[in-house]
Amino acid sequence: MNRVGVFLGKYVIPEEREYYQVRNPADTSEVVGEFPLMMREDVKRAMEEAEKGFQSWSNMLPVQRANVLYRAANLIESRASQMAELLTREEGKTLQDSMFEVTRTVNLLRFYAGLITSKTGKVIPSQDPRTTLLTFREPLGVVGVITPWNFPLSLPAWKIVPALATGNSVVWKPASITPAVGTEFVKALYDAGLPEGVLNTVLGPGSTVGDEMTSSKFDALTFTGSLEVGREVARKMGGKFVRLQLELGGKNATILSRKGKLSLAIEHVVRAAFGLTGQACTATSRFLVPRELHDEVVTKLVERTKRLTVGNGLTKGVDVGPLASREQYEKVLSYIKVGKEEGAKLVLGGEPIKEHERGYFVQPTIFDQVTPEMRIAREEIFGPVLSVMTYEGMDQAIEIVNGTEYGLVAEIVTDDITEAVEFSRNAKVGVVKVNKPTTGLEPWVPYGGVKGSGNDVYKEMGEEALDFFTRYKAVYVGY
Ligand code: NAP
Numbered sequence: 001m002n003r004v005g006v007f008l009g010k011y012v013i014p015e016e017r018e019y020y021q022v023r024n025p026a027d028t029s030e031v032v033g034e035f036p037l038m039m040r041e042d043v044k045r046a047m048e049e050a051e052k053g054f055q056s057w058s059n060m061l062p063v064q065r066a067n068v069l070y071r072a073a074n075l076i077e078s079r080a081s082q083m084a085e086l087l088t089r090e091e092g093k094t095l096q097d098s099m100f101e102v103t104r105t106v107n108l109l110r111f112y113a114g115l116i117t118s119k120t121g122k123v124i125p126s127q128d129p130r131t132t133l134l135t136f137r138e139p140l141g142v143v144g145v146i147t148p149w150n151f152p153l154s155l156p157a158w159k160i161v162p163a164l165a166t167g168n169s170v171v172w173k174p175a176s177i178t179p180a181v182g183t184e185f186v187k188a189l190y191d192a193g194l195p196e197g198v199l200n201t202v203l204g205p206g207s208t209v210g211d212e213m214t215s216s217k218f219d220a221l222t223f224t225g226s227l228e229v230g231r232e233v234a235r236k237m238g239g240k241f242v243r244l245q246l247e248l249g250g251k252n253a254t255i256l257s258r259k260g261k262l263s264l265a266i267e268h269v270v271r272a273a274f275g276l277t278g279q280a281c282t283a284t285s286r287f288l289v290p291r292e293l294h295d296e297v298v299t300k301l302v303e304r305t306k307r308l309t310v311g312n313g314l315t316k317g318v319d320v321g322p323l324a325s326r327e328q329y330e331k332v333l334s335y336i337k338v339g340k341e342e343g344a345k346l347v348l349g350g351e352p353i354k355e356h357e358r359g360y361f362v363q364p365t366i367f368d369q370v371t372p373e374m375r376i377a378r379e380e381i382f383g384p385v386l387s388v389m390t391y392e393g394m395d396q397a398i399e400i401v402n403g404t405e406y407g408l409v410a411e412i413v414t415d416d417i418t419e420a421v422e423f424s425r426n427a428k429v430g431v432v433k434v435n436k437p438t439t440g441l442e443p444w445v446p447y448g449g450v451k452g453s454g455n456d457v458y459k460e461m462g463e464e465a466l467d468f469f470t471r472y473k474a475v476y477v478g479y
């Protein structure tokens with residue numbers, strides 16, 4: 001039995017807990033590992049350990065914390081291929097995409113290690129010649145982190161790394177179905193010299209362990225997941241005076257402008273709609289094309305999508321892996337049924353892939369003649385399903401882009417700079433891409449959704465991420 005433990009102060013394999021199996025979504029006969037099914041009281045224990053860890057960690061110099069992060073980056077880099085393989089085996093994405101997550105995690109560690117030694121506070125001129133005004137940037141304390149399964153390594157890293165860099169300690173609940181690579185991430189941090197108790201993990205269902213996290217008195221809580229669960233978290237946290245960050249779903253669109261390159265738009269849409277099996281918050285799920293270009297676009301889009309290879313992410317040459325779980329698989333198939341019932345025209349895919357009977361594989365699926373009021377054009381499907389929609393003028397295209405309750409990412413494919421700037425101003429989203437696919441984020445710029453895609457108070461990544469995890473204290477020094 002391959003039992004994997006958790007971090008409660010230090011690495012432990014809790015004997016008193018039941019264990020559950022994590023299976024490979026590309027081949028469910030393969031058990032990736034057995035993980036402890038933790039209980040509500042474990043959250044309390046993790047918080048106590050984190051309180052202790054905070055005392056030592058927050059008093060270390062920024063340069064000492066930075067050195068731990070730099071060492072962790074080096075260790076993860078040296079373990080990159082094992083970690084990427086583990087990620088693919090538990091989540092399903094291709095090895096190349098897993099490697100990308102590993103690299104991004106290394107970059108995040110180095111980026112925040114560098115930042116934290118310089119972004120500590122300011123000196124501000126006073127109106128009084130015998131006074132100096134200072135600001136200190138202080139950590140908040142114990143931060144709760146709840147994350148989804150679709151980026152089980154780099155997404156937790158873009159929360160945990162700035163939290164640690166700024167001197168906080170952390171209790172992290174990873175998604176139940178993808179705890180394996182995250183465990184390796186935490187191990188690397190401890191191997192790099194993180195003091196005991198600074199980063200703790202609790203595994204178990206959202207309905208118990210997750211619920212307990214949102215009932216507990218953290219100094220701040222950062223959550224990424226679905227709009228539905230995000231609403232529930234916001235409701236529960238509403239009465240507490242605790243900093244809350246919510247990053248939620250998306251219904252992202254790519255617009256092909258009349259002034260843009262058709263072939264480029266198709267490459268981007270195929271990559272961002274079907275790459276990562278459509279299981280990215282930034283995935284393209286709506287493709288808006290000028291009415292008169294519709295027939296040519298659909299023909300070329302279908303022809304290009306047919307060339308994708310679907311299969312086990314560990315196999316060389318595979319472009320699209322499985323859905324991550326049975327729940328995901330059933331949800332995607334049910335949306336395909338909804339699309340057909342709503343009258344959208346299925347032009348590609350729409351079926352499970354029979355020859356991969358032990359995995360959760362669904363064909364890349366394209367619906368044409370989708371209209372804005374259809375559910376498949378409004379709701380997040382989170383799978384390899386693309387809706388093609390048409391528009392007349394750019395005003396209408398922007399209205400369609402902005403016409404869902406989400407606001408995460410939008411792309412315009414255009415060679416017209418004025419159109420690109422106007423679109424960037426008018427799209428109600430957190431991230432605009434001009435001639436760049438909706439998927440693919442760089443860690444040095446702020447990221448976050450608006451409307452139903454997030455509570456839009458603090459950004460993640462970039463220098464801006466430091467703001468969520470710190471508070472400023474003003475100090476007046478008279479002399
Ligand atoms: P989810 O069902 O909302 O779950 C997210 C996390 O919350 C998981 O750890 C889950 O635990 C936990 N959870 C579930 N119910 C809870 C509750 N009542 N209280 C507290 N925690 C609870 O989302 P998911 O299916 O894992 O992930 C997909 C979603 O994440 C999509 O909507 C996607 O767009 C979004 N996402 C957004 C971003 C972004 O940056 N905006 C990035 C990635 C993904 P269990 O795993 O145990 O259920």
